[in-house]
Amino acid sequence: xxxxxxxxxxxxxxxxxxxxxxxxxxxxxxxxxxxxxxxxxxxxxxxxxxxxxxxxxxxxxxxxxxxxxxxxxxxxxxxxxxxxxxxxxxxxxxxxxxxxxxxxxxxxxxxxxxxxxxxxxxxxxxxxxxxxxxxxxxxxxxxxxxxxxxxxxxxxxxxxxxxxxxxxxxxxxxxxxxxxxxxxxxxxxxxxxxxxxxxxxxx
Amino acid sequence: xxxxxxxxxxxxxxxxxxxxxxxxxxxxxxxxxxxxxxxxxxxxxxxxxxxxxxxxxxxxxxxxxxxxxxxxxxxxxxxxxxxxxxxxxxxxxxxxxxxxxxxxxxxxxxxxxxxxxxxxxxxxxxxxxxxxxxxxxxxxxxxxxxxxxxxxxxxxxxxxxxxxxxxxxxxxxxxxxxxxxxxxxxxxxxxxxxxxxxxxxxx
Numbered sequence: 546x547x548x549x550x551x552x553x554x555x556x557x558x559x560x561x562x563x564x565x566x567x568x569x570x571x572x573x574x575x576x577x578x579x580x581x582x583x584x585x586x587x588x589x590x591x592x593x594x595x596x597x598x599x600x601x602x603x604x605x606x607x608x609x610x611x612x613x614x615x616x617x618x619x620x621x622x623x624x625x626x627x628x629x630x631x632x633x634x635x636x637x638x639x640x641x642x643x644x645x646x647x648x649x650x651x652x653x654x655x656x657x658x659x660x661x662x663x664x665x666x667x668x669x670x671x672x673x674x675x676x677x678x679x680x681x682x683x684x685x686x687x688x689x690x691x692x693x694x695x696x697x698x699x700x701x702x703x704x705x706x707x708x709x710x711x712x713x714x715x716x717x718x719x720x721x722x723x724x725x726x727x728x729x730x731x732x733x734x735x736x737x738x739x740x741x742x743x744x745x746x747x748x
Numbered sequence: 749x750x751x752x753x754x755x756x757x758x759x760x761x762x763x764x765x766x767x768x769x770x771x772x773x774x775x776x777x778x779x780x781x782x783x784x785x786x787x788x789x790x791x792x793x794x795x796x797x798x799x800x801x802x803x804x805x806x807x808x809x810x811x812x813x814x815x816x817x818x819x820x821x822x823x824x825x826x827x828x829x830x831x832x833x834x835x836x837x838x839x840x841x842x843x844x845x846x847x848x849x850x851x852x853x854x855x856x857x858x859x860x861x862x863x864x865x866x867x868x869x870x871x872x873x874x875x876x877x878x879x880x881x882x883x884x885x886x887x888x889x890x891x892x893x894x895x896x897x898x899x900x901x902x903x904x905x906x907x908x909x910x911x912x913x914x915x916x917x918x919x920x921x922x923x924x925x926x927x928x929x930x931x932x933x934x935x936x937x938x939x940x941x942x943x944x945x946x947x948x949x950x951x
Contacts, residue, residue: 594891609838615837618834630824631812631821635817637814641814641847645847
């Protein structure tokens, strides 16, 4: 059985939870407390030398890290990852967009605000994240004005990757009310059988 | 014939050039001057709404962006991308590591120093990039102490992704002399048939 080392409040971890729900993949979830530096121990770094969650442990005891790599691994030969080479590359295109142009703004602003309580010394960084976050949301909204999902005509792991932090962007100070196409897409996404909400507090 | 819109001084663009050299893929290279804001025009944004290079134009006139997505597209069914699902995911793991934990430090420090000439108002940002960059180099060096390449026993596009900015890390202020395993790997990489150096000045 798969083991997932993660935090249910982290969008990167929630991505894995969502896909496992959609595909009904049996797994054990092991909570890692990042604020207690549980990713910084030698034991954790043997799983992921880059000291980040989520980490997937396979049945044979090997590990895989980076949320979007894990999604690609689990989605292989399912409807969440196309077979066609161009469409697969388009999935990756949006996933790399997510990690480079979306997550460092929207997820980081949310982290500073929600996890750390917007401390004075990080206020200027928090405000500096707003413009980059809106730029990413604008690119997404424009794409969704002409496309139901990010790649092809049905949901893929590209949507899962982008849904994770977009739907809680308000917790990073991003008002989505002007992004009408993103709102429509969020609603469509939430109709996928197996969908579960992200926890807003750890149990 | 493929068209590549890029800048030969950009590591993200150089990745595409390297793979095309290794695979002997015929293509046309169209120089884009980022300092002259050539990625910000409406015409460019029709190719990539995220306004970044590189962009690949396919024979049918469609576009693909994000350097690592382009590498995966071009490497399909070649020796640079394994067939095995776990190894493919490991390639992606290192490519997402590159875009999230390596490029924002090492490439950005290089950009501030080399492209912008280390202006006073970005000096503190530049110095702030050093610790994250060394963290990524440390993770790489440790992995390479036990592995010849990043995934499996031969070179893959994961190596191409990480080579691009690592081998010019000195231009971002990173001294590689203590990273003995990275140095060995750089030398091995440069022996791949078809290897060409990155230009240090645009023609």
